[in-house]
Amino acid sequence: xxxxxxxxxxxxxxxSWKNLGLCLLGxxxxxxxxxxxxxxxxxxxxxxxxxxxxxxxxxxxxxxxxIFYGAMYGGSTTSILLRIPGEAASxxxxxxxxxxxxxxxxxxxxxxxxxxxxxxxxxxxxGLMLFAPYLADMMLSVGPAAEAVMMAVALLIVTAVxxxxxxxxxxxxxxxxxxxxxxxxxxxxxxxxxxxxxxxxDGLSFVALAIGLFGLSELxxxxxxxxxxxxxxxxxxDLIPSASEARQAIGPTLRGxxxxxxxxxxxxxxxxxxxxxxxxxxxQISKHPEEFGKGAVAGLAGPETANNATTGSAMIxxxxxxxxxxxxxxxxxSALQNHGVQPGPLLLTQNPEVFWGLIASMYIGNIILVAxxxxxxGIFVRLLQTPMYYLTPIxxxxxxxxxxxxxxxxxxxAVLVAAGAVGYLLRKFDFDVAPALLALVLGxxxxxxxxxxxTISKGDYAIFWHGPAVKIIxxxxxxxxxxxxxAVRKGKAALLQx
Amino acid sequence: xxxxxxxxxxxxxxxxxxxLALAGLxxxxxxxxxLSGGAPGEVSSGVFPxxxxxxxxxxxxVCGVGALMEAxxxxxxxxxxxxxxEALTTLFATVIFGLVFTLMSPVLAxxxxxxxxxxxxxxxxxxxxxxIGFAISLxxxxxxxxxxxxxxxQELLFTLFRE
Numbered sequence: 001x002x003x004x005x006x007x008x009x010x011x012x013x014x015x016s017w018k019n020l021g022l023c024l025l026g027x028x029x030x031x032x033x034x035x036x037x038x039x040x041x042x043x044x045x046x047x048x049x050x051x052x053x054x055x056x057x058x059x060x061x062x063x064x065x066x067i068f069y070g071a072m073y074g075g076s077t078t079s080i081l082l083r084i085p086g087e088a089a090s091x092x093x094x095x096x097x098x099x100x101x102x103x104x105x106x107x108x109x110x111x112x113x114x115x116x117x118x119x120x121x122x123x124x125x126x127g128l129m130l131f132a133p134y135l136a137d138m139m140l141s142v143g144p145a146a147e148a149v150m151m152a153v154a155l156l157i158v159t160a161v162x163x164x165x166x167x168x169x170x171x172x173x174x175x176x177x178x179x180x181x182x183x184x185x186x187x188x189x190x191x192x193x194x195x196x197x198x199x200x201x202d203g204l205s206f207v208a209l210a211i212g213l214f215g216l217s218e219l220x221x222x223x224x225x226x227x228x229x230x231x232x233x234x235x236x237x238d239l240i241p242s243a244s245e246a247r248q249a250i251g252p253t254l255r256g257x258x259x260x261x262x263x264x265x266x267x268x269x270x271x272x273x274x275x276x277x278x279x280x281x282x283x284q285i286s287k288h289p290e291e292f293g294k295g296a297v298a299g300l301a302g303p304e305t306a307n308n309a310t311t312g313s314a315m316i317x318x319x320x321x322x323x324x325x326x327x328x329x330x331x332x333x334s335a336l337q338n339h340g341v342q343p344g345p346l347l348l349t350q351n352p353e354v355f356w357g358l359i360a361s362m363y364i365g366n367i368i369l370v371a372x373x374x375x376x377x378g379i380f381v382r383l384l385q386t387p388m389y390y391l392t393p394i395x396x397x398x399x400x401x402x403x404x405x406x407x408x409x410x411x412x413x414a415v416l417v418a419a420g421a422v423g424y425l426l427r428k429f430d431f432d433v434a435p436a437l438l439a440l441v442l443g444x445x446x447x448x449x450x451x452x453x454x455t456i457s458k459g460d461y462a463i464f465w466h467g468p469a470v471k472i473i474x475x476x477x478x479x480x481x482x483x484x485x486x487a488v489r490k491g492k493a494a495l496l497q498x
Numbered sequence: 499x500x501x502x503x504x505x506x507x508x509x510x511x512x513x514x515x516x517x518l519a520l521a522g523l524x525x526x527x528x529x530x531x532x533l534s535g536g537a538p539g540e541v542s543s544g545v546f547p548x549x550x551x552x553x554x555x556x557x558x559x560v561c562g563v564g565a566l567m568e569a570x571x572x573x574x575x576x577x578x579x580x581x582x583x584e585a586l587t588t589l590f591a592t593v594i595f596g597l598v599f600t601l602m603s604p605v606l607a608x609x610x611x612x613x614x615x616x617x618x619x620x621x622x623x624x625x626x627x628x629x630i631g632f633a634i635s636l637x638x639x640x641x642x643x644x645x646x647x648x649x650x651x652q653e654l655l656f657t658l659f660r661e
Contacts, residue, residue, distance in 0.1 A: 174554035185543040389620035
């Protein structure tokens with residue numbers, strides 16, 4: 001069957017009433033959490049993760065993906081209207097987006113951001129569709145040593161390019177891997193670190209840890225926040241950009257799509273870094289670099305497109321290698337694994353309906369978001385006025401319901417509260433907890449690959465640096481670190497000038 | 499709202515680093531029990547956790563020592579990290595919420611937490627806060643329990659009504 005036939009099959013899955021509804025729900029919820037400062041895609045996805053357990057794998061992953069790219073869309077709204085980034089990847093949007101709004105072009109800025117996000121999101125899905133099958137074929141020949149090295153390299157890249165200090169990220173990754181060793185050993189059935197508590201047989205609940213570290217800790221961090229003033233919302237007729245603004249946006253939108261796509265594949269904070277790089281590139285090649293920081297259309301269109309282009313390409317390492325490139329995709333991985341679906345090279349042959357259904361739903365979701373976001377911008381902005389004394393208890397109730405619904409276990413609720421308190425403390429001291437969650441998800445497979453490889457090599461550790469596949473992976477680490485180092489420096493330099 | 503707690507930033511970072519290092523060492527020590535297991539030729543189940551424990555110990559030490567060195571190099575006094583009273587109160591209320599949610603009644607837990615939050619942080623009068631809290635909590639319970647069919651702890655209120 002050709003890719004086109006399979007994509008058509010995917011559209012049949014995605015266009016069922018149920019999946020269409022789940023996609024819509026994901027997009028609306030994602031936009032809402034993207035708009036609310038603090039609650040980003042990660043917390044939004046973690047909160048609804050337990051709901052996916054009662055759905056089929058396609059439906060669950062379609063809804064979570066909708067939250068993921070919906071939050072990317074939603075984050076731009078508050079950046080443009082209030083200069084408050086709804087999520088980290090929208091920081092760059094604040095610079096020129098807000099300046100455009102101050103000049104009375106808020107409507108045009110929102111439209112350019114939404115259409116750029118649509119183009120970036122759609123082109124990256126096309127890239128995902130084209131590259132994924134070839135990469136899957138290549139991956140089928142990879143052995144356990146290369147698999148273990150690949151996981152380790154992914155985590156090392158996260159350490160090298162993290163936004164917090166590398167030493168803190170490294171410690172968080174080790175903490176995540178360490179927590180992942182709790183429970184029955186998958187090979188020898190040894191009861192590791194269980195302290196005679198059978199509730200720990202499957203390890204600490206991923207859902208409880210994810211919701212605690214992101215949802216509950218976020219509530220504690222924002223407990224003293226006040227509701228924001230409602231900004232002036234542009235009228236429908238103000239949403240249409242002028243011909244000159246549209247012309248200025250075309251080039252940056254296409255370049256942003258390419259930059260976002262390339263960066264999305266690299267593990268780490270790619271969606272954030274891609275926006276900085278796009279901004280730097282646009283400023284570098286602009287004929288009027290002095291306009292940047294004063295409401296330049298290119299300074300808004302490029303980064304906003306790059307931000308959304310990462311959502312499609314971030315699915316490549318997740319779906320084909322089984323490696324979540326960014327923390328949000330770790331939640332998707334967990335949802336798939338809970339349904340017994342293991343992302344990796346065999347996903348395309350063993351669960352084509354999940355893979356192609358997700359791709360098709362992303363096309364549909366991008367259209368839903370453009371159709372929803374622009375006319376309903378006033379409603380989403382009104383969410384900002386919800387006082388924390390209402391929001392905190394309601395979100396807390398949802399957190400508890402979500403965690404309890406998975407196993408019906410009070411112990412998981414204790415894990416949730418403990419993870420929330422620890423997450424709050426760590427985040428207060430700038431320890432990024434996202435790498436810990438990535439490591440927790442990858443730990444099992446990394447250990448299994450490590451042990452299988454050492455069994456094959458009869459204990460010879462040289463297996464981890466001999467062989468062409470392993471060498472290529474180590475080389476990729478080197479290239480990625482150097483490239484990202486240069487890119488981040490250039491991006492930050494351009495921003496500092498503003 | 500009243501003031502919460504505050505800690506010097508680098509001192510706090512160092513404390514967390516050393517705690518992580520201790521946790522790593524403890525983990526590596528505990529892993530010794532699993533080093534001898536497994537079939538001949540297989541890698542035992544203690545090797546990986548021991549390696550990770552030692553790496554965490556190293557990483558934690560680097561964090562702790564690094565933070566202390568940065569604190570010493572700073573000319574000005576350390577920047578404090580504030581733990582707002584609202585956050586600490588919310589954390590304490592969350593623990594009580596969790597106990598009531600699991601052992602007694604999700605509706606009462608939600609109603610109590612909402613009433614507390616509306617009264618303490620929102621300045622609403624207690625009777626009004628209780629009514630609003632109960633209404634929202636009941637609505638949430640009905641949505642999750644009846645409409646979505648999510649598994650929830652036994653609801654004391656409904657049991658009482660049935661009896």
